[in-house]
Amino acid sequence: xxxxxxxxxxxxxxxxxxxxxxNLATALAAKGYKVVAIDADIGLRNLDLILGLENRIVYDxxxxxxxxxxxxxxxxxxxxxxxxxxxxxxxxxxxxxVKPEDLVAIVESLRNNFDxxxxxxxxxxxxxxxxxxxxxxxxxxxxxxxxxxxxxxDRVTGLCSAMGKPEPKLIVNRLDPKKVEKGDMLDAExxxxxxxxxxxxxxxxxxxxxxxxxRGEPAVLSETxxxxxxxxxxxxxxxxxxxxxxxLKAEGEGILNKIKKLFGGT
Amino acid sequence: MGFMDRLRDAFRKPPAKEVARQRxxxxxxxxxxxxxxxxxxxxxxxxxxxxxxxPFIDASGVTINISEGDTDREKIEIEVPVKNN
Numbered sequence: 001x002x003x004x005x006x007x008x009x010x011x012x013x014x015x016x017x018x019x020x021x022x023n024l025a026t027a028l029a030a031k032g033y034k035v036v037a038i039d040a041d042i043g044l045r046n047l048d049l050i051l052g053l054e055n056r057i058v059y060d061x062x063x064x065x066x067x068x069x070x071x072x073x074x075x076x077x078x079x080x081x082x083x084x085x086x087x088x089x090x091x092x093x094x095x096x097x098v099k100p101e102d103l104v105a106i107v108e109s110l111r112n113n114f115d116x117x118x119x120x121x122x123x124x125x126x127x128x129x130x131x132x133x134x135x136x137x138x139x140x141x142x143x144x145x146x147x148x149x150x151x152x153x154d155r156v157t158g159l160c161s162a163m164g165k166p167e168p169k170l171i172v173n174r175l176d177p178k179k180v181e182k183g184d185m186l187d188a189e190x191x192x193x194x195x196x197x198x199x200x201x202x203x204x205x206x207x208x209x210x211x212x213x214x215r216g217e218p219a220v221l222s223e224t225x226x227x228x229x230x231x232x233x234x235x236x237x238x239x240x241x242x243x244x245x246x247x248l249k250a251e252g253e254g255i256l257n258k259i260k261k262l263f264g265g266t
Numbered sequence: 267m268g269f270m271d272r273l274r275d276a277f278r279k280p281p282a283k284e285v286a287r288q289r290x291x292x293x294x295x296x297x298x299x300x301x302x303x304x305x306x307x308x309x310x311x312x313x314x315x316x317x318x319x320x321p322f323i324d325a326s327g328v329t330i331n332i333s334e335g336d337t338d339r340e341k342i343e344i345e346v347p348v349k350n351n
Binding site for chain 2: 182
């Protein structure tokens with residue numbers, strides 16, 4: 001089996017870490033694997049929202065560390081997908097409440113009971129990031145095809161290597177094929193070349209993503225979501241399967257539309 | 267933006283993605299080496315200044331680059347050509 005403990009990180013905030021984590025965890029659980037997703041973004045709890053589990057939280061990771069309850073009691077069972085569990089972040093504590101050795105101990109106590117353990121890292125490169133990466137067998141770096149995100153992804157990659165982790169794998173998130181075609185946005189190939197990382201997947205910009213998050217329904221459970229399909233493919237690749245990258249094309253961009261655009265139309 | 271502006275842009279400006287690619291390649295080079303962005307030019311100026319007293323050196327051909335060293339450290343490579351006689 002592939003790597004079991006997977007940390008999802010990015011350096012820059014807002015690039016889709018929690019969304020990707022929640023969706024990959026859901027996709028693997030839906031395939032029958034036993035999965036736990038740990039929200040390591042202490043003080044800024046988010047992963048519960050992606051999974052629609054915010055109303056089911058009683059205990060959180062800091063309660064476990066403080067010995068208030070055993071880890072099994074803090075795990076929130078997903079309401080849709082069998083085999084999926086969430087270990088929520090504390091919302092009222094700060095990042096210093098979880099030390100690297102605390103998270104290592106929690107992961108070790110879960111390791112034998114799960115097929116996959118996802119750790120959703122906080123943004124930034126401080127303590128919280130280091131705590132999230134420390135227990136990981138493998139690291140996934142999420143980058144959007146834009147300047148700041150790519151720069152931060154490179155920084156995080158350097159820090160992972162300094163921590164003795166294997167080279168992170170890359171997910172290019174929110175790629176807009178229309179903008180790529182117009183020459184306004186970097187293509188996934190460019191990002192791969194600039195960062196020099198192995199590409200795990202490309203997730204296209206999907207306007208419907210916000211509504212999936214608003215409903216607390218992971219997009220991977222929808223047959224119609226294009227981002228969901230891309231994320232399901234990534235889950236397959238985590239299982240070691242070779243899945244070709246989606247052919248991402250701008251829609252409805254005929255020559256006539258291009259001429260219209262040149263004349264200022266839309 | 268009017269038609270003429272669009273047309274002019276289409277001919278004059280390189281695509282934004284190309285600019286981004288070039289900028290990022292340079293930025294990451296410096297970031298990885300832990301150097302401030304203009305460090306190389308400052309080093310180059312200082313070296314050119316020090317070399318100008320030596321007539322056998324071709325100052326116009328001095329090149330300076332950051333490259334990956336053998337260890338995990340980046341290195342700065344300076345090439346100082348001697349003038350042809």
